[in-house]
Amino acid sequence: MSIKKQVLGIFYVILVSFTITKAQNIELNNNTLIPGRAAFSSVEIDEQEVLKVIMDPTVKLFDEPTYAKLKNFEFSNGIIEVEVMSKFLPNAPEWARGFIGVAFRVDKYDSKFESIYIRPDNGRAEDQVRRNHSTQYFAYPDFKFDKLRKEEPEKYESYSDMKMNKWIKMKIVVKGKKASLYLDGNEQPSLVVAEMKQGAKGKGSIALWVGPGTEGYFRNLKVSK
Template sequence: MFDRIKLAGVTACLVAVLTVIHAGAAETELSLPLDQAAQVEAHNVTIRAIEYRGGPALEIRRIVSGAAPDIDTFAFVPGFDFHNGTIEVEVAGSPLPDAPPGARGFVGVVFRVQTADGTFACEGIYLRPTNGRADDQVRRNHSTQYFAYPGYDFARLRREAPAQYESYVDLIPGEWTAMRIEVNGTTAKLFVGGAPQPALIVNDLKRGADAHGSIGLYVDNGTDGHFRKMRVRPTS
């Protein structure tokens, strides 16, 4: 039995939500084409609906380019609550012309996002597209990245557990790349480009098994970020 429902805080004309009743349990599936800026709420970023590589997309950029990396710079879906499940979205990231030297086109997904009274908490996984085919093998090994804010930026995780929260995956800057993240308790698995095996596995999500919150689109320093076709399928 399928019933269309309205997602709290987001109008039905912007978002399609499907409630599936199965064996007495309800699961809410969120589908967003990401073709209108009002579908997400800005958090230290700008949002613009544009045409990109043949179709509608959202362009998301940090408000202050060149500032310190690893801060809370994302756009999130208001009124949505996610605990466990699967997040799918297509992303394209590349450095802006005025990006600082260390910019890599950082683009990805945040989940279990909490924002209240000017504070925030979230965790997520992003890609470094310019690392995917770099001539330096160490840079290649840093093509994906898990993080949790506040407290667990890439520098701390790399320092305390080298290679544990990063991995290699083939990437091309500026091209559409499919990301799928499966979240269950304290585990998250990243699948890239439809691959049957994960490129990155995190078994100790820093916000814990009970964390929950919204879903968002992440960019970091100097990134020209684009997003389309988001689909979220919670399991609990």
């Protein structure tokens, strides 16, 4: 092989590597998002435009497709980064915990996805059991939190320090059947999901998810494929 071809080959590898790892900043507005079973709008907080998401109040089940989903977007493996903040709705039930997070590999029919979310109100609770339920993984539709907690306790949720009414940085690293959640720039993950329920080859969109009683806010979404 000629020196010229070798140089071109090395350049191509570098270029491909750069393309794969480069983070994409995504605007959060009507042009980039469509609603699941939730309403969303743009609001201003601290002189920055952010996304507000509230689930459809007619939804009575837990861990449903209650989110704002990216349009025409496909994600399989990579890194999702976003800042989230939970506030309680005025009519939030007593058991509300500020449920907020990310759904990924969402199919076009909203019938199948993986998700990792947090419960900020649990992070500093006096009850240690509640603290242990600060982070959560689930897979829609067959493996929601209650089933996972009953059949495989402690495997899909964990403790991490957090609280309501405060911006929290979530980073979710997805590779094959594994997903890891990092919070607020920590080097070690708060939650490691070694075996996601829908396997290693899922793909689909990304969505910004909220649960019952939550007034959820999102900003600074970045995705690296």
